[in-house]
Amino acid sequence: xxxxxxxxxxxxxxxxxxxxxxxxxxxxxxxxxxxxxxxxxxxxxxxxxxxxxxxxxxxxxxxxxxxxxxxxxxxxxxxxxxxxxxxxxxxxxxxxxxxxxxxxxxxxxxxxxxxxxxxxxxxxxxxxxxxxxxxxxxxxxxxxxxxxxxxxxxxxxxxxxxxxxxxxxxxxxxxxxxxxxxxxxxxxxxxxxxxxxxxxxxxxxxxxxxxxxxxxxxxxxxxxxxxxxxxxxxxxxxxxxxxxxxxxxxxxxxxxxxxxxxxxxxxxxxxxxx
Numbered sequence: 259x260x261x262x263x264x265x266x267x268x269x270x271x272x273x274x275x276x277x278x279x280x281x282x283x284x285x286x287x288x289x290x291x292x293x294x295x296x297x298x299x300x301x302x303x304x305x306x307x308x309x310x311x312x313x314x315x316x317x318x319x320x321x322x323x324x325x326x327x328x329x330x331x332x333x334x335x336x337x338x339x340x341x342x343x344x345x346x347x348x349x350x351x352x353x354x355x356x357x358x359x360x361x362x363x364x365x366x367x368x369x370x371x372x373x374x375x376x377x378x379x380x381x382x383x384x385x386x387x388x389x390x391x392x393x394x395x396x397x398x399x400x401x402x403x404x405x406x407x408x409x410x411x412x413x414x415x416x417x418x419x420x421x422x423x424x425x426x427x428x429x430x431x432x433x434x435x436x437x438x439x440x441x442x443x444x445x446x447x448x449x450x451x452x453x454x455x456x457x458x459x460x461x462x463x464x465x466x467x468x469x470x471x472x473x474x475x476x477x478x479x480x481x482x483x484x485x486x487x488x489x490x491x492x493x494x495x496x497x498x499x500x501x502x503x504x505x506x507x508x509x510x511x512x513x514x515x516x517x518x519x520x521x522x523x524x525x526x527x528x529x530x531x532x
Contacts, residue, residue: 267291269342271348296453297306322379347395355512380423397440424439439473444483448462468480468482
């Protein structure tokens with residue numbers, strides 16, 4: 259991987275933990291000017307302490323649900339450093355529970371953060387990139403979107419929307435020298451798993467390497483780890499997809515029966531018992 263990021267200006271939302279923090283750290287190491295964006299002051303302060311040796315690191319608390327705040331984030335970047343070369347729309351939240359437990363409030367948060375956050379970031383970045391004549395916007399979907407993973411319906415809905423939007427915009431803006439890439443991470447060992455890391459996970463460092471190589475190559479769609487590339491190919495067979503999805507339902511139902519605070523029998527079945 260060549261160093262295309264040296265002296266480039268980059269914004270990473272969700273940049274204070276997990277894949278986002280890994281991206282910030284590696285981009286800083288490669289000499290980029292990186293805006294490390296987090297949703298909470300405490301997480302931003304922690305990232306600032308961890309990355310204090312990098313003079314080209316910038317830090318800001320931004321609620322990606324707020325269109326005005328996201329636009330200000332981009333405007334502040336351009337005012338200070340003159341341009342925006344890469345935007346990583348990485349901020350997001352997950353959901354893994356029976357559909358009946360998805361409250362309207364959770365639906366709203368899921369859509370506001372996972373979808374509107376990406377839309378607001380894209381809109382603000384495009385205003386800058388169209389004027390400067392180039393740029394690259396990177397959106398993070400999930401392997402759950404092409405797999406339509408059961409018990410993640412709200413999450414899948416938002417991540418599928420991100421993937422579809424990104425693919426549309428890639429072809430609209432490529433003639434203007436503005437590129438779009440969407441990544442579909444599978445299991446990456448991040449705090450999102452709350453200590454229960456799946457066996458087929460890859461490290462954050464491995465994920466960052468895949469992402470930056472994909473950006474450098476200006477790829478459109480990138481699924482990782484490789485295990486999920488094979489699963490998606492496997493699911494193209496209708497019968498295999500049916501078997502796979504039913505196995506997921508069986509496994510997750512057992513999980514919810516045994517796990518607090520999402521106890522399946524008590525919280526879901528009780529809703530429908532006479």
